[in-house]
Amino acid sequence: MIHALKRRVLLAVNLSAESLIAPMSKPDTINPVMNSPRAIRGGALLQSILLLVFLAIVPNALRAQSPVTIYNFSKVGSVKNLRFQPYPSAAAYTFLGSTNVTLLTADPSFVLSPYFLSTVTITNSPTNIVTLTNYGYEWRTTNNLPLSFYQVQVTPMDSNVVLAAHVLNRLAYGPTPNELDRVTAMGADAYINEQLNPENITETADSLPSIVALQNKLAGPTKIIDLARNIQSDTNGVVTNVICTSTNASMSDLRAWHTLRAVYAKRQLVEILLQFLENHFVTQYSKSSTYFNGKYNGDDNIMEDRVSTQLEYLENLRWRQALLDPSCTFSNLLTISSESLAMIIYLDTVTSSGNGSNVANENYAREIQELFTMGVDNGYDQSDITTMSRAWSGWTSEIIDPAQVGNRFATQTTNDYPFVTNNFSAVSNLAGVWNFVFKSTTHNTATKYIYYTTNNNVPISKTVPARFGSPWAGRSYGLAIPARSGTNGLQDGYDIIAQLSNLPFTEEYISVKLCNLFVHDGFSLGYDFTDPNLSPDGQLVHSCMLAWENSSPKGNIRSILSTIFNSDLFRNQASVMAKVKTPLEIVVSTVRAISITNAATASTDGYSFTLPMDRMGSMDLFDRNDPNGYPEDAQGWISGGTLAERVRFIQSFCIASGTSGHSGAQSGTGNDAGNCICNPVLLISSKMPSSGWYNESSVADYLLKILFPTEGAGNLTLYKSAVVNYLSTDDNGAASALNTISAANYDTRIRGAVGLLMSFARFQEQ
Amino acid sequence: MQTFNVITRRGFLDRSVKIGLGVALSTLTDIPLVLKRALADGSIGGNGKKVIFLWMRGANDGLNSLIPVNDSGYAASRSSILIPTNGTAYNNTTGGCEFTPANGGDTFPADGTGKQYALALQNGFAGLHPSLKFLAPVYNAGELALIHRVAYANQSRSHFDSQNYWENGTPNNKLVTDGIFYRTMLQSILNGTAKNPGLTGVSIQSALPMILRGSATPMTNLTDPTRYNLLGIPNTTAGNSKADKFMNASTDYPFPPKMDRDFLQQQYENLATTLQVFAGIDFSETGNTFTDDPAAPIDGGASPYYLFPTTNAKNGGGVTNRYVVDTGAYTLFKNIKAAAMILNKTDAIVAGTEFSGFDTHNSQGNYVGSHANLQRRIGWAMFALKQYFTRYSDKVSWNDVIVVTLSEFGRTSKENGSKGTDHAEAGVMFVAGGGVKGYGKTPPGGGSARTSGVFACGPNPEVYNGTTINWNTGTSGSMFTGTTKNYLQRAVDYRSVLGEIIRDHLGASQTQLNSIIPGYANTKEKLASGGVSGIDNTTIAGELNII
Incomplete structure (x- = not known):
């Protein structure tokens, strides 16, 4: 103890x-x-x-x-x-x-x-x-x-209390009042252990009615043949086209599902990691939608939107399943991303042709190395990109018979939607499922030397630089892909995935990103791991890489995470509150901060997060334009303009729903929080002894404790005097004690105090 | 256990630039930047000059913006994305840029089948993407410099690294984490006075870009100027005022240092300050009444077009075939309008915004398509800003303003198998403003009037500062260098263009410029003088004398 x-x-x-x-x-x-x-x-x-x-x-x-x-x-x-x-x-x-x-x-x-x-x-x-x-x-x-x-x-402060709050800031989307009590009681180590073994946690979020409804909508029609559809006829009544209807899950449904889970899941670390994966292996819903728009015209974009949503959902679902497996490796996660049709469309492999004189599209080859595995200029160069781009050619999409799902060589389905009696060959009239397939006709079949140099036309494998030290330095990491024709060409891509998965460059880059996610924003590529004076940051990255290298099979995610969570650096005051919340983190943590499970003190429908997150710096989930994903650092998110949006959301959330500032259309200027609502008086009456309800100092102490649990009273002096002052004055600044005002004014005053503390700078941190 | 070396917020030296400068400036960099300004003087912020930047993220395909139509290598390397040519006007060497008002028809020039041709710039070599049509009146007024082959030594082809270098002004050095315009603002006479230096640089977009980021003072970023106020609880005037008062006071409260805490605290202070300033400017849609000159509408129509297309009704002629920009451009023009108004009505010196979509790896289109739509935005933005600052001059006029575009690199000369282009090296910069010495203008320092406002994209050797720049034609020419023989080689360093703007327009002294763009102090870089770069042995023009 x-x-x-x-x-x-x-x-x-x-x-x-x-x-x-x-x-x-x-x-x-x-x-x-x-x-x-x-x-x-x-x-x-x-x-x-x-x-x-x-x-x-x-x-x-x-x-x-x-x-x-x-x-x-x-x-x-x-x-x-x-x-x-x-x-x-x-x-x-x-x-x-x-x-x-x-x-x-x-x-x-x-x-x-x-x-x-x-x-x-x-x-x-x-x-x-x-x-x-x-x-x-x-x-x-x-x-x-x-x-x-x-x-x-x-x-x-008691360091156990600080650490409990810290792990809730990092392994979860911030503390809730009850979780704060629970984790403080059980100890941070027990919580870390719990979250690292999510399959042992009963996921109560799976039975929340709002989540169940969305789950059913998302999970139902994953095949186009199953989608509810309407029929278009020509003037003679001949059916010419079938179109999708809006009963299927849309992008806003997926976003609501994803963010509701972030708020309510018991397996919080899984949700944190899912967002990380979603953002790391970034894909863009609207790019898919544009792609399918070329296949489905004249149906108000419903079909392309629903199909594109499904691609994002399926990807998410596969990662979710993988993370529940104790033996999950980075290679598993990378494979899911590479096989995702959303990725194949996003980085243009879908249209790439490397056969004959065609120049293969470099986009995916560049970004899988720069952004998904090795890190920029970390062990590869332009010739590796150019050569690798040829290997990916042929990875494309097709609408296939549902029975053929999983067959990478399936051809276009010949099934028409049953009612179609005209225009049979139109893709939009085919009944099937969009899937990743390999088409050898556009594949570049030549021999490919990746991570090789040449000496007198003899290929020589590149070796891992000295800075990596033992056991990596000096290892050859060239990948020679033999000439492959026909369906054998598919293997080129899998050879690359296997090679990239456990390169030391990948181990370094992914470890750096995980440390930035869980510890602080200051980790970067390029440490000299042989330096006897290697910084603590560099040492932690090195420990992660060793955990990666020494796990069996290599790259076990839980081994790497465990290394971070048990590190001195993670448990250092230097990492406590050292990160600023992203838009997703601020909206989710705002609701969680005053949400308790046994009373309706704060809630959201999930949908209402989308617009505020867009306003706080265009964080549009599943729809990032740039392949580097949304930033994790403060500089990427914080400015006067975005802080104004954060404060507006918090204030609107705290204002009683239906009153000025929290009523009307969310798209306007008077209802920023939409269906994110709260009742802090209920929280106070549920969690505080009645003797303190009308005592400004007691109310302030309780709010400070749940909103700033890592900070002590010694440093919260001015926050406390501000909120006590706020609680004991009316809107014009005249003295007006809590025990002298009406219940309605008391409600407004408490809402104002919560909103005030949440609008302070420390609440932006985690 | 080592600990962070935390720099506290107030009264500290701006260290980040120092890390990147190296030996060349070591004597100066130990002096706080505020002091350096006093030593070096200069007149940034005191001469009424302003800059608007437009960040074109994703890497614009410069070869389809400013098109080397008389280079046979161009047509040989592109097929589906080729911008077609028509006639022989491209061979002319006088006359400026072709421009035909639409007179009620489609806004953009086309033949009977809808095909649009490269506009002849009549410099004997180059054409302009037809969707850049509205650049023509700016160009023909001598107020536009079209600069090709812009890049830097050892060009990064990563979007993010290269954007980083364009913004921090130190290619291939990521340790410098503050931006060129940030450092420029620190040298302004408004810094170190009672004025708030954070208001000298403003961006209107989703996040403060690195070009305005720095640790000593927070530049301003607005995400949506029309929503820039808080609510209060209750949402009444008194409730709002009470909440604002408590929140603003809290920005001074002391706390233990943490990694991001100074930065967060600065931006809170920025919020407290700017909330009150920008409340005085009408950014609303109803306030968007700015139009082209009714006496001479640019497109030959009966009524003048709105300068900032933010709705369908305000887009060109208000009907589809007379839109001046695509309907996805409205947020961009809302932001450009805000940037222009902020420069016109406040002490701000630099303002800007960004737009993306330039990463055209597939199906980029030709005279129509995604790349063409983006070109329309560039063309109309330049024209609209010229008209806004000419017709609605408040604090400044068009002669006081320079508009400059940034884009991280150019794209491959050869079209790829997806009917798009991949990452490459040199691209195009657009520089417009009343003070630009373009077509028909006499260059600074005298001489004969310029017969062209096109730089580094002509049929003959061009001489700058005694250095000759050639565009070699054909399928083994200038467009086909680099490891895969598929890149346009650089002839101009982006820092030379920005350097000229910062010194000769904004008023930095050379000493100030040397600290704003450290490459200027490195004789190997040849940023001012031109010659063979000691960094990569490429011959570059140095400064182009456009201002």
Whole structure:
């Protein structure tokens, strides 16, 4: 059992009377480098500053980032100011002071107070002048005591509590109040173990009525022959065409299903990984739709949309099944992607011709190496792309007889839809199922040397660079594909998949992406794994690669994930709250944050996430235009414009449904949250003792605990005073205590307080 | 256990550019950028000059935009995507760009079967994609530079790396994580004053692009300017005001440093600031009343076209065969309109947006199709911006504005088996503005008036700064270099074009430019002078003297 340890940071200041003239309004100077005490600039003001750090034993469960850095002490008259870098997850700061360094006593008089930093003035044409003032904060006390020594003690939060919240931020779409309690009680390690073995978790989301309905709609007609269809006739009543009807699952249904699972699934890690896979092996629904539009004209795009939706769903379903298998490997996941007709269409293999004088389309060959396996310029070059592109030629699509599904050489079905009596040969009148097939007529049959150089026309395999170290460095990784004709040409692609799956470049790139997903955004390609001073980031990537290499079969997903989750880096304060939520993560975590299973405190229909996510930076699930997938880093998502959309969604969600700001069409400006609704008063009455319901401080404490569970009261001082102030004033700022207002006003006030805290910067983090 | 080296938000040095600069600038890079500006002076932000950038993501097929029709290698390498030619006007060497108003018919020139031909630029060599028709009036006014064969040494053919390099201005160096225009804004006289430097650079798109990103100050990105306000709970004036007040105050609260925390905090401050600024500009659809000159409508119709097509009714003549852009372009033009209005009505210096769809690996089309639709957007955008800043001049006029396009690379010369083109090297840049010295204009420094506004795509050797640039024709000529003999070779570095704009238009001193685009300080790069690049031994033009 890990105990919270009291950490003591001593600032001993040896002051003389001449030195105490620090101007209050001077902008501060902050040491840009942590861990190195330094003299304050303009050091003549203070003769010396000595920072003594008494390091406690670091709790293994959650290592602290660094000790507190005190960087400024000043005194103006009787006012003494102390500035130090806040300590992560600080439950409390204690100030000790005395004129005798050996007899320090607690000084509770220090208060966190603002000081002027700067003003910003913007002149906006023609006469609109905006002035804003920036403040810094320091700990301040006023007394007439003589010069003193001061010491700051930090009491960190219980690291088990922090770690429980951390794993819910990473392995799940954020905490729910109940999950926070459950995981804190069971311990983070037990939760990690639970989530790494999802087949042992009873998935209650599978029986939620909203999900069941969508599931049935999606799972029903996966074959075009089964799709409900209408009949088009010519003026003589002769049936000429059959068209799809809208009873089948559409893209909005798939998105609702996917995001509802993100909110409600017990197998949260599976949902996180599915989104990762969906985004890593990115495909674009509308590209498929455009492709099928060439096959189905005149039916209002319903057929192409439904077929394209199915392709995304089938891909998702295969990954889902794979992840429930303890022996699942990266190779399994890559194979599913390569065989997905959505991918074959997305990166243009479907139209590629490499036979004869045709130049094979390079798109898939480039991106499977750059983005799906090896990483950009990591072990391949343009000639590898060009050569590989020929191998993929022939991987294309066809509408085939349902009985032939799985037969990669199936030919176009000859079954017409039963009612058709004219125009038999039109693809749109064929009854069958779109499938990935191999067509040897467009395949390039030549011998292919990939990852080879030539010396006097003799191919020489490339070798793994020295930076990879043992066991990889120096390995030959050339792939020689023999000349293959006819249906044998299909094997070219599978040879490539097998080769790419476990190349050290792939191990590195995928490990980097997983570390960026689960730890922080700072991992990158290109570490020198032989460097004795390899950074902790590089060491973790290396550990993942070794787990990949040493698992049997290679590339076992759970082994790699387990390496990450059990790493020091994952359990370090440096990774806690170090990531900013993506649009998907912010909308899902917003609902989860105040959702409890035994009361209707927050809910969504799933559909209502689509528009807000689009507004928050065009995160359109299953429809990414660029093959690099949606970004995982903060810079890719955060700007003034997208923050405005995030805050608007949160505010609309918190506003009572049906009232201004949460009513009307979601596509307008007055109902950003749509059918995402909440009832925070019900949450408070369900989870808090009644004695605290009308106590501003108690309500604030509870909300801070569930919304910012990794941060301690020591650092939430200003958030708390803001929300207490908000709760105890009316809209015009006049004093108005919670226990004096109507039930309706109480409801609005609580909604406002939740919305306020969720609109603060820390709620954007995870 | 090592820890992060976290840089705190306020009062710190902008380090990221320093990482990339290397030795050449080491003496300057230890000085905070704000101080460097004071040392080097310059007049960015003080001369009233502005820039609009249009990012064409996905890599535009430059060979089908600015078409080397008199290179036999062009027709030999393309079949289904070929832009056909008609007549012999391409051989003319005077007369500017062909332009025929539609006079009520289809907006774009076509023969009786609907086939459209490359417009002759009459420089003896090149043609323009017919969907770029509306570039002609800008070109013929001498306000457009059409620059071919633009790339950089050791061209990356990855979309994402290459976009990265175009934006950070340091090819093949990913360690530099701030952008060219960000660094330009840091050198503006508005930085280091009480003005908010974050408002000097604005993008209107889904995310702040790297070209405006940097760690010292947050540039502004608006996703939808018409929705840029908050709600409050309750959603009343008082409720909104109360919520805004509490939220804005929270942006100053101290917390322990975390990896993304400074960045997030900066953007929150940016939100707090810009909410109040942009509330004063009418970005609404009803406010979109800007039109072409009623006295001389460009397309020969009775009434002038709207400059920013944001609805079918405001698209060209309002009927299908007189649309000036495809119906998918409305969001783009909403964003272009916002960028133009922000430059025209605020102190912003750089504004821009992006559009994608240029990654035409399959079925890219020819005079019709997806690539043609994108060309229409470029052509109409340039014309519309010229008319907007000419007719609705507020803070600035067309002479104060330069519009520049960016695109990460060109595409393969030879058509692939999917009737498309793959990733290659050099592409085309479009630079428009009242101050551009194009067709018929006298170049800076004097001399005879230019007979062409086409650069690096002509029949004769072109001499820049004493360096000769040739376009070698035929199936083993300029279009067929590189490892697979399928790429157009570079003759112009994109940084030379941007450098000219930043120095000669925006007003950077050469010293400032050397820190904005570090390659300028590296004598091997030849960005200003031209010559044989010491990086890849390719002969490049250096600056083109277009401003």
